[in-house]
Amino acid sequence: MNAALDRLLSMLHDGAAARTLSLADWEPVLRLGRQARLLGLLGHRLASDEALWSALPPQVRGHFRSAINYSACRLQAVRMELRALDPVLPADVRVVLLKGAAYAAQGLEFACGRMPNDVDLLVTRADLDATEAALRAAGWVADDVDAYDERYYREWSHELPPMRKPGHALELDLHHTIAPVTSRTRADDALLFAGMVPLAGTRFWVLHPCDQIVHAAIHLFQDTELDGRLRDLVDIDGLIRHHLRSDADWVELLSRARSHRASRMLWYALHFCAAWLGTPVPAARWPEAPPEAARRAMDWIVPRTCLPRLPDGAPGLERRLAGQIAQLRYHRLRMPTGLLIRHLAHKAWAGVLPRRPAREGVEA
Amino acid sequence: MTPAPGPISQTSLSELEQALAEEGLFVDYGACVVRLRSRLKGFAHSLRGVYGSFAFMPEAPFADLHVRVDPGRGLRRWLRPNARFSIDGVEPFDPFPLASALPLYEWGVNWCFAQRFNQHVLLHAGALARAERAVIMAATPGSGKSTLSAAMMLRGFRLLSDEFGVLCPESGALLPMLKPVALKNQSIDLIRGFSGEAVLGPVHYATRKGDVAHLAPDAASVAAMHRPARPALVIFPRWREGAALAVEPQAREQAFARLAFNSFNYRLLGPVSFDAVADLAAACPAVQLTYSRLDEAIEAIHRLLDEPPAVGGVEGER
Numbered sequence: 001m002n003a004a005l006d007r008l009l010s011m012l013h014d015g016a017a018a019r020t021l022s023l024a025d026w027e028p029v030l031r032l033g034r035q036a037r038l039l040g041l042l043g044h045r046l047a048s049d050e051a052l053w054s055a056l057p058p059q060v061r062g063h064f065r066s067a068i069n070y071s072a073c074r075l076q077a078v079r080m081e082l083r084a085l086d087p088v089l090p091a092d093v094r095v096v097l098l099k100g101a102a103y104a105a106q107g108l109e110f111a112c113g114r115m116p117n118d119v120d121l122l123v124t125r126a127d128l129d130a131t132e133a134a135l136r137a138a139g140w141v142a143d144d145v146d147a148y149d150e151r152y153y154r155e156w157s158h159e160l161p162p163m164r165k166p167g168h169a170l171e172l173d174l175h176h177t178i179a180p181v182t183s184r185t186r187a188d189d190a191l192l193f194a195g196m197v198p199l200a201g202t203r204f205w206v207l208h209p210c211d212q213i214v215h216a217a218i219h220l221f222q223d224t225e226l227d228g229r230l231r232d233l234v235d236i237d238g239l240i241r242h243h244l245r246s247d248a249d250w251v252e253l254l255s256r257a258r259s260h261r262a263s264r265m266l267w268y269a270l271h272f273c274a275a276w277l278g279t280p281v282p283a284a285r286w287p288e289a290p291p292e293a294a295r296r297a298m299d300w301i302v303p304r305t306c307l308p309r310l311p312d313g314a315p316g317l318e319r320r321l322a323g324q325i326a327q328l329r330y331h332r333l334r335m336p337t338g339l340l341i342r343h344l345a346h347k348a349w350a351g352v353l354p355r356r357p358a359r360e361g362v363e364a
Numbered sequence: 365m366t367p368a369p370g371p372i373s374q375t376s377l378s379e380l381e382q383a384l385a386e387e388g389l390f391v392d393y394g395a396c397v398v399r400l401r402s403r404l405k406g407f408a409h410s411l412r413g414v415y416g417s418f419a420f421m422p423e424a425p426f427a428d429l430h431v432r433v434d435p436g437r438g439l440r441r442w443l444r445p446n447a448r449f450s451i452d453g454v455e456p457f458d459p460f461p462l463a464s465a466l467p468l469y470e471w472g473v474n475w476c477f478a479q480r481f482n483q484h485v486l487l488h489a490g491a492l493a494r495a496e497r498a499v500i501m502a503a504t505p506g507s508g509k510s511t512l513s514a515a516m517m518l519r520g521f522r523l524l525s526d527e528f529g530v531l532c533p534e535s536g537a538l539l540p541m542l543k544p545v546a547l548k549n550q551s552i553d554l555i556r557g558f559s560g561e562a563v564l565g566p567v568h569y570a571t572r573k574g575d576v577a578h579l580a581p582d583a584a585s586v587a588a589m590h591r592p593a594r595p596a597l598v599i600f601p602r603w604r605e606g607a608a609l610a611v612e613p614q615a616r617e618q619a620f621a622r623l624a625f626n627s628f629n630y631r632l633l634g635p636v637s638f639d640a641v642a643d644l645a646a647a648c649p650a651v652q653l654t655y656s657r658l659d660e661a662i663e664a665i666h667r668l669l670d671e672p673p674a675v676g677g678v679e680g681e682r
Contacts, residue, residue, distance in 0.1 A: 023426045026426065031452070061399075062428075062481070062483045063428070065485040066481055066482040069633055073634060311453035
């Protein structure tokens with residue numbers, strides 16, 4: 001298991017690691033890669049070296065080829081969604097693409113083979129209502145959420161409930177900033193919107209390259225429960241290798257992370273990227289390290305939640321415990337204590353109340 | 365190297381049960397290998413009924429799909445017991461009654477294969493071969509594709525699959541995905557009466573797709589499951605009660621559209637499947653075959669293979 005994980009990780013930054021694997025070695029590597037949703041990306045990287053690719057066992061190539069084809073389909077869905085959104089979004093609103101859609105629209109090599117599930121858009125808070133109204137008028141409808149969740153999204157989150165247009169393959173998330181408004185990380189929205197870059201030949205914009213990295217770090221370490229999110233680190237690794245070309249770029253990254261109050265998130269991202277993916281981080285360009293106790297806690301939690309595992313049995317006690325702690329951490333970071341207590345009390349109460357009619361029973 | 369494994373028909377039930385309960389049974393279908401684990405009572409017996417010609421493999425270096433068929437949880441173990449299918453720890457469908465564990469497994473594997481094998485164009489088609497020349501029978505469910513596939517195998521064609529035309533986009537070859545043929549409703553007795561050679565598993569009554577019984581693939585088809593075949597003929601079969609045999613040539617653009625329509629992943633593969641299906645439609649004559657009697661249909665297919673009609677249709681830009 002650990003040997004397979006080591007192989008997967010080393011292959012992600014150096015395809016040559018694939019050369020020495022026997023067919024039996026490959027099996028757990030492919031399964032872990034699938035769990036982490038990284039087969040398409042890894043397949044692209046291996047297929048770019050023709051000699052290496054043709055030496056792989058045919059079964060292994062088959063699984064990679066399947067993932068490559070699947071990701072091409074998702075990417076096409078993203079392109080179609082952007083094309084559909086183009087005439088719908090208010091002409092005077094600057095719309096920023098985030099994450100997968102942004103990487104695809106920038107044509108970033110490292111993102112080939114990703115499998116995006118949704119399209120994330122960002123507009124300023126001032127433009128939010130007009131943008132939402134335009135989408136609704138054009139047939140996008142929000143997911144069915146109850147009044148409490150609606151309020152949760154609108155007042156305490158950084159995005160609206162997911163929207164979808166019937167017949168479209170992808171969900172749409174409309175953001176007005178890059179971190180939950182109630183969290184301790186508060187992005188500097190003025191800096192964020194001042195730094196954005198137009199995408200040539202389109203109506204869309206993307207974040208400043210450094211903000212793309214900061215956002216990915218905030219998203220992973222504050223906006224997810226970490227489970228199975230190795231691919232987020234792979235994105236960060238790719239962004240760093242692509243965008244940061246000089247020492248000045250690193251200085252800029254650190255400065256922006258500080259302004260967005262996300263230095264600690266960035267430190268964690270760099271820490272795990274360097275440890276697992278060999279991401280090159282100049283020694284002088286590390287953000288200030290978190291306190292020893294927090295580091296130790298994260299060093300225990302993150303490998304047990306973020307890294308994929310073989311799905312043959314139930315997760316072990318350690319892994320489940322780490323998952324629970326990661327969930328607590330996730331909630332703790334998003335909300336101040338008072339709000340968190342209120343939120344958990346509501347969710348506990350809602351869990352007791354009868355919900356919608358139960359699904360029809362197993363056939364009589 | 366370990367000695368070549370013997371067939372499942374010559375494996376004792378306890379050996380089979382032990383393999384299923386422990387390291388798993390590796391089932392080689394040609395296009396993919398499934399590692400199957402199960403602690404379900406009676407499941408080994410059901411499997412042996414229709415996998416007799418398949419090799420008994422309690423170990424293998426590689427499996428493509430890792431699935432389990434398990435008993436229901438909690439009270440469901442005792443009260444109206446059921447069977448659950450899972451792949452990589454995820455249960456994609458609701459449980460089936462215990463007695464339908466075999467159909468559940470068979471559909472489960474079909475579903476997983478259709479989800480995960482997007483390196484190939486997966487046509488919804490029966491595929492059989494005479495020598496190395498393959499006949500692709502594409503049709504919507506209910507057109508008698510499985511029945512005709514079963515009958516062709518029983519008259520000496522090599523069965524590649526009754527469900528999947530696995531078309532390799534790189535080589536243009538058709539790969540076997542050799543599974544027991546799922547016969548439904550009246551087809552079960554029809555095939556039983558069609559040939560004394562037919563080895564059928566038990567009938568599973570009133571499943572979600574009606575009554576189902578599985579026809580075991582014959583030894584010759586199993587022995588050739590790693591040999592691809594070259595597509596030679598495309599047939600769109602239509603069974604009509606009492607109909608006289610009718611062979612209507614299809615223009616290649618029509619054949620293209622019908623093949624693309626009867627595919628599990630045509631849309632997903634985009635340009636890859638467009639090219640593969642266009643090449644197939646350009647290379648193979650295609651006919652619509654209306655029939656009521658199986659032997660007449662099979663004779664007609666032999667004739668079409670002996671004297672292939674020209675590929676019809678407009679000369680396109682291709």
